[in-house]
Amino acid sequence: MDLRVFTEPQQGATYDDLRRVAQATEQLGFDGFFRSDHYLAMNSDGRPGPTDAWLTLAGLARETTSVRLGTLVTSATFRLPGPLAISVAQVDQMSGGRVELGLGAGWFEAEHAAYGIPFPPLGERFDRLEESLEIITGLWETPEGRHFDHQGAHFRLSDSPALPKPVQSPRPPIIVGGAGKKRTPALAARFADEFNVAFAPVSTASQQIGRVRAACATARRRPETMTYSAALVLCCGATEAELARRADAIGREVDELRENGAAGTPDEVVEKIEQYRQVGVSRIYLQTLDLSDLDHLDLVASRVMPQLSR
Template identity: 75%
Template structure:
């Protein structure tokens, strides 16, 4: 089981805040630093304001040396797929091949209206996501010196040189996640290297993983060729007082977090991670909401990681 750090900078963070978390995670042996891709805080003003996901990761690509970097999830509504393929490939080059692209259809309408981004109906957003995946992977997969063409309903590319190429071969890993019954599993089976279940329980995780495995069978792909993962809120402490303090700092209830997240003592957290592993999860993204609490990451590294 690999542990990764997952942040929500739209809730309030500067680049320096994120750099401190990423460097701490790197020093402590976490597998990756991921961030959300949002432009509007949720239940907060998010001061001093949002930071762009791929600009952040470009900076971290130069300011870190070994930790992997990625998004949960880049919104396909925010960027045209051709320029996004260029951005991700460039950040992959800047990092020496440490980038992963999590991408989704987008869901938060308010941030779209706040910043003038079109927000189509659900069906069209998934259509655009599907075409984006075809374009991005197609551009990366086109051999150097050849050209890429694509004719979709929403995106059309003609005689593209399909440059630049990422460092990673055949491409940076692509992550798809969610709880959809049909299109999400089908897209994961067709395009993803990893399928992620966000903020759900163990039994539902089993159900969602099984849907993706069935979609892989339909696609003629072996289900074990994907990595299966979860994203869960972290609230760990050595004592009940410490757990309560960390829950209060993120505006959550301890009992609710014990039920729906990874909350409790290091032994409790390790035991629950073990139950997710038994359900098929190979990787956990620890949602760290209090970015100033670097001791939280140190506690998990010292007392949870060794048990996994």
């Protein structure tokens, strides 16, 4: 079971905060450091303000050496697909081939309004997501010396040199996720290397994974070629007092976290993660909300991770 640290910097974090967590993530043996791609905080003032996801990852690409880096997930409404393909390819080069791109349709209307980003209706956002995936994968996979064209309803590329190329071949892994019953699984089957279910009970994760497997079969793709992952809020304590302190620090209740997250003692966290393994999940993103508490990650690395690798 891969364990990745997943941060929400829009809630209030500087680049230096993220660098400390990313370097601790690497030193402690986690598989990846991922961050959300948001421009507006939720239920807080978000001070000192948002950091750009791909600028952050570019910096971390030079300040880490082995940990995987990526977004969960970039909104297709934020960036034109051609320039996004360039940015991600460049960060992949800067990291020596450690980048992964999570890409979604976008959902948080308030942040679009706050920063002047167009927010089309849901159907159009999915259309734009599909075209973005076509363009990004097309640019990366076009052989060097060849050019790429795309004539879509929302984006048109003519005679693109399809440069730069990422280090990873044929391209960096792409992550698609969400709860949609039809279009989301179909997009994942067509484009994704990994499908993610975020903050959902085991039963819901199992149902959605089943839909993705069926979509893979429809697309004549072997379902086992897809990695299935889940995201869960992390709140672990060696004692009940430590657990309560960590829950209070993120404004949550211990009982609610035990039910809905990867929460409790290290053994309880292992037990919860194993439930997801049973339905096909092989990677867990641990949403880490208190970025000042590096001892939290140390506890997971020393008491949870060894049990999951047996």
